[in-house]
Amino acid sequence: MEGSEGDxxxxxxxxxxxxVHRTDREQPFYRDNEENSDILKDLLVxxxxxxxxxxxxxxxxxxxxxxxxxxxxxxxxxxxxxxxLTRNKIFYSSDGLMAKLNAxxxx
Numbered sequence: 001m002e003g004s005e006g007d008x009x010x011x012x013x014x015x016x017x018x019x020v021h022r023t024d025r026e027q028p029f030y031r032d033n034e035e036n037s038d039i040l041k042d043l044l045v046x047x048x049x050x051x052x053x054x055x056x057x058x059x060x061x062x063x064x065x066x067x068x069x070x071x072x073x074x075x076x077x078x079x080x081x082x083x084x085l086t087r088n089k090i091f092y093s094s095d096g097l098m099a100k101l102n103a104x105x106x107x
Contacts, residue, residue, distance in 0.1 A: 012056055016044045019061040029069045040065060043078050047085070054089060 020041045024030050030037050043064055048056040063084070067077040 012048055013045060015058070016041055016048070016056055016061070019058060020044065023061045023065050024069070027065075027069060030065075036068065039074050040068060043068075043074065043081070046078070047082060051082075051085070054085060060085075 020037055023037070023040060030040075040061065044056060044061060047060075047064075048054075064077070064081045067081045067084075068074065071077040071080060
């Protein structure tokens, strides 16, 4: 990957790694099995690449973590997470953030 695209990818993976490392460390799901942290990271990177209009923002790791811990199946957890974000995209995309800020300013 060249230039700005390569920089974007490196930054994305860096942010995800940083957040995954801090995700629910007290949970046995992560504390007792490092592979689960790798799964969390891989799913976050996958979602971010497949949905560049949303990308990755801080807090998505915690949301996906809840799906992984509860559902206990990485494929089903990914699709539940993806569907949730599709339905609530306004809360996670930069356009959605601006819409929320503008709506708040009108109050």
